[in-house]
Amino acid sequence: MLFDLSDDQAEFRESVRGMLGRQMTPATLRAVWDADGAGSGDLWRRLAGIGVQGMVVPEEYGGVGGSHVELALALEEIGYHGVPDPVLETAFVAASTLAQCGDQTVRDRWLPAINAGEAVVSLSLDKPALVVHGAQADAVLVRRGTQTHLLPADRAVWRPVATQDPTRRLALGEFQLDDSTLLADDAAVADRLTTAARTASAAVLVGVARRLVDMTIGYVLSREQFGQVIGSFQALKHRLADAAVLVEAARSLTWYAAYAFGHEPAAARWAARVAKSAASDAGATASAAALQLHGGIGFTWEHDLHLWLKRGQALQHAYGSATDHRVAVGARILDRDAPALAG
Amino acid sequence: MDLRLNPTQQAFRDQVRGWLEENVPREPLPSLDTREGVEAHRAWERRLYDAGFAAVHWPAAHGGRGMDPLATAIFYEEYLRADGPARLNRLGLGLAGPTLIDLGTPDQQDRWLSKILTSEEIWCQGFSEPGAGSDLAGIRTRGEVRDDGILVNGQKIWTSHSRWADWMFALVRTDPQSSRHAGLTFLMIEMADPGVDVRPIRQLNDARDFAEVFLTDVLVPKNNVIGEIGGGWSVAMATLVHERGSGLNTAAHFHKMLAELVSMIPEESRGDTRVQEEIGWLYEHIEAYRYMTLRTLSELAQKKPPGPQGSMGKLWWSELQVRLYELGLQVLGSRAELLDGHDDGAGPPAWRQRYWLARAALIYAGSNEIQRNIIAERVLGLPKGSRRAV
Numbered sequence: 001m002l003f004d005l006s007d008d009q010a011e012f013r014e015s016v017r018g019m020l021g022r023q024m025t026p027a028t029l030r031a032v033w034d035a036d037g038a039g040s041g042d043l044w045r046r047l048a049g050i051g052v053q054g055m056v057v058p059e060e061y062g063g064v065g066g067s068h069v070e071l072a073l074a075l076e077e078i079g080y081h082g083v084p085d086p087v088l089e090t091a092f093v094a095a096s097t098l099a100q101c102g103d104q105t106v107r108d109r110w111l112p113a114i115n116a117g118e119a120v121v122s123l124s125l126d127k128p129a130l131v132v133h134g135a136q137a138d139a140v141l142v143r144r145g146t147q148t149h150l151l152p153a154d155r156a157v158w159r160p161v162a163t164q165d166p167t168r169r170l171a172l173g174e175f176q177l178d179d180s181t182l183l184a185d186d187a188a189v190a191d192r193l194t195t196a197a198r199t200a201s202a203a204v205l206v207g208v209a210r211r212l213v214d215m216t217i218g219y220v221l222s223r224e225q226f227g228q229v230i231g232s233f234q235a236l237k238h239r240l241a242d243a244a245v246l247v248e249a250a251r252s253l254t255w256y257a258a259y260a261f262g263h264e265p266a267a268a269r270w271a272a273r274v275a276k277s278a279a280s281d282a283g284a285t286a287s288a289a290a291l292q293l294h295g296g297i298g299f300t301w302e303h304d305l306h307l308w309l310k311r312g313q314a315l316q317h318a319y320g321s322a323t324d325h326r327v328a329v330g331a332r333i334l335d336r337d338a339p340a341l342a343g
Numbered sequence: 344m345d346l347r348l349n350p351t352q353q354a355f356r357d358q359v360r361g362w363l364e365e366n367v368p369r370e371p372l373p374s375l376d377t378r379e380g381v382e383a384h385r386a387w388e389r390r391l392y393d394a395g396f397a398a399v400h401w402p403a404a405h406g407g408r409g410m411d412p413l414a415t416a417i418f419y420e421e422y423l424r425a426d427g428p429a430r431l432n433r434l435g436l437g438l439a440g441p442t443l444i445d446l447g448t449p450d451q452q453d454r455w456l457s458k459i460l461t462s463e464e465i466w467c468q469g470f471s472e473p474g475a476g477s478d479l480a481g482i483r484t485r486g487e488v489r490d491d492g493i494l495v496n497g498q499k500i501w502t503s504h505s506r507w508a509d510w511m512f513a514l515v516r517t518d519p520q521s522s523r524h525a526g527l528t529f530l531m532i533e534m535a536d537p538g539v540d541v542r543p544i545r546q547l548n549d550a551r552d553f554a555e556v557f558l559t560d561v562l563v564p565k566n567n568v569i570g571e572i573g574g575g576w577s578v579a580m581a582t583l584v585h586e587r588g589s590g591l592n593t594a595a596h597f598h599k600m601l602a603e604l605v606s607m608i609p610e611e612s613r614g615d616t617r618v619q620e621e622i623g624w625l626y627e628h629i630e631a632y633r634y635m636t637l638r639t640l641s642e643l644a645q646k647k648p649p650g651p652q653g654s655m656g657k658l659w660w661s662e663l664q665v666r667l668y669e670l671g672l673q674v675l676g677s678r679a680e681l682l683d684g685h686d687d688g689a690g691p692p693a694w695r696q697r698y699w700l701a702r703a704a705l706i707y708a709g710s711n712e713i714q715r716n717i718i719a720e721r722v723l724g725l726p727k728g729s730r731r732a733v
Contacts, residue, residue: 001345001346001347001348001349001352001413001417001637001641002344002345002413002641002644002645003344003346003634003637003638003640003641004344004638004641004642004645004647005344006344009344067344069344213723217723217724217725220725221724221725221726229726231725231726232725232726232727232728233728234716234728237715237716237719237720237723237725237728238712238715238716238719240719240723240725241715241716241718241719241722241723242715244651244655244718244722244723245655245658245659245718248635248650248651248652248655249628249631249632249635249652249655249659250631251652252631252634252635252637252638252652253627253630253631253634255344255634255638256630256634259344259346263346264346271630274626274627274630274631277623277627278627278631323620325623325627326619326620326621326622326623326624326627327616327619327620327623328619328623329619329622329623329626329627330618330619330620330621330622330623330624330626331614331616331619331623333601333605333622333623333626334605334608334613334618334619334622335613336613340602341626
């Protein structure tokens with residue numbers, strides 16, 4: 001029993017961190033905003049180059065064949081650096097799902113392309129089909145009930161929908177699902193798809209929340225009032241401490257959810273709910289503290305804070321809010337007929 | 344990252360589990376409030392000692408098993424699972440012993456360690472004073488350094504286990520000109536000394552778990568000093584590092600409490616989404632505590648410095664615990680205020696005591712306000728604010 005990153009995992013995280021620190025600066029993100037969300041240049045291919053999209057693609061399809069824990073570490077950095085592309089949907093959800101189901105033709109078509117950074121696959125879990133990067137994706141995984149479909153771009157019409165964070169690139173899809181798009185009609189596959197989305201979005205959100213805390217620490221250490229930096233005031237310190245604690249809690253739960261996704265399938269769905277709930281809570285608390293402690297400057301368009309505030313707000317509600325997940329977990333625990341979750 | 348037990352951990356787990364299944368008393372031992380209860384617990388500690396389980400985290404050379412923090416956690420998880428009796432000598436086994444192992448002389452180790460292991464001698468902690476709570480460096484108990492020893496005069500307070508303790512490890516101010524962290528000395532005081540007067544404090548929950556300890560002309564031999572005279576602060580800090588490994592407030596413990604709480608929730612409330620959400624919140628926070636703790640134990644087992652979460656455990660468990668027991672009181676409703684014997688179930692007094700003790704946990708071992716300062720300053724790098732009263 002050891003719940004810690006291996007040296008290889010820590011090294012991989014450093015390589016992602018280093019690359020994104022150079023390639024994905026706030027100025028880069030702002031440029032994507034100013035271009036109304038249009039593309040982040042060659043970042044997608046660079047991420048593929050260091051093994052992010054191919055992390056859980058099996059080696060027989062050219063992938064890294066690594067673990068979901070490594071992938072979660074990369075996703076946290078992706079949230080931290082504000083990467084605007086649908087990495088969690090493609091690298092975690094689509095790669096895991098396609099590696100597990102679908103016929104050989106489908107796997108041959110998509111897995112090597114995902115690994116190489118040549119395919120963007122997005123996700124629709126429910127109706128209405130508001131899908132991130134819907135119009136730009138090469139395909140969209142669609143869950144409806146127990147069915148999992150793979151919808152190539154030419155099988156749907158995507159109408160872009162304006163959102164407060166233009167990098168989300170939400171689109172509303174019109175499409176028909178039929179036998180030709182069906183990957184699997186299996187509740188276990190569909191549940192695992194949802195579990196993947198919750199686990200992966202928790203990881204990104206932990207990164208967003210950590211960024212909000214770090215930006216705020218930087219600000220309260222430089223802003224002076226009453227003749228001292230405002231970070232020396234206890235009321236502000238306690239507020240940041242509370243946010244930081246929630247971030248570390250959510251991060252620990254996310255590591256476990258990613259581990260469980262690969263190693264403890266029976267526990268994975270509850271671990272994912274718990275992790276996403278904790279990440280949403282950390283995101284909300286970090287956002288509120290960040291906006292409050294930045295004072296007026298944080299309320300301006302010019303300051304970078306809102307880029308992360310809005311990403312965080314979107315992710316808090318995506319793939320289930322804290323309330324949704326807590327109610328579901330609680331209902332299950334209170335159900336006398338259901339087996340115990342843990343303990 | 345691998346959550347499966349490795350073969351060594353598995354073998355140890357099986358050994359502990361097997362021994363506890365055969366040896367844990369079927370009936371609960373008498374209460375620690377009575378001399379009879381203390382003796383019954385001492386006899387149990389002796390059995391743990393004979394089986395080599397008194398302090399698995401101590402080095403083998405000192406009678407432990409040299410287990411790393413993960414294996415130690417496995418031991419405590421099994422102990423809880425088997426419903427083992429309360430540990431009698433927590434401060435001896437958890438704090439005094441490890442401090443002696445780290446910083447005591449061979450003579451001091453010979454003198455005290457084996458009697459800590461067997462619980463022949465029970466220990467208490469003499470740090471807090473009326474004027475030194477969160478601000479431990481405000482200690483005023485005097486220690487006059489003389490040729491024949493150190494003459495101690497002063498008062499300690501909030502001293503748990505002092506009623507039955509044989510020894511107290513204490514911080515006293517041996518340099519009257521000093522202030523704050525300088526001029527303090529860490530020493531061992533024998534509780535049987537006629538100058539030691541223990542006065543139990545009646546608490547708001549009507550228990551008497553802690554006491555005031557008055558020290559009047561207690562002459563402590565110099566070979567009872569741990570480290571150097573005047574160097575007590577660093578010894579005390581080394582002691583407090585061991586508080587993290589006390590092993591009691593585990594996620595397994597809170598899961599057990601949650602299961603008990605869930606069993607009390609009536610059928611008609613189980614479909615209420617507010618109740619469901621609160622139970623979900625509790626489960627999530629207990630799980631978070633489990634994995635934050637496991638992260639820290641894993642880092643310590645590999646001799647790495649703990650990550651940020653290593654400074655957050657006390658804040659986390661103490662606050663989730665209050666919320667857990669508050670929900671318990673809410674479920675009990677108007678029965679929650681009944682005294683023992685006035686309700687057909689055993690529920691209300693036990694839950695109310697847990698609730699009050701949970702409130703105490705927000706204060707002891709570094710109040711949660713201090714914990715937030717520590718996180719802000721040591722983890723987040725924010726500046727120390729002015730702490731002096733004006």
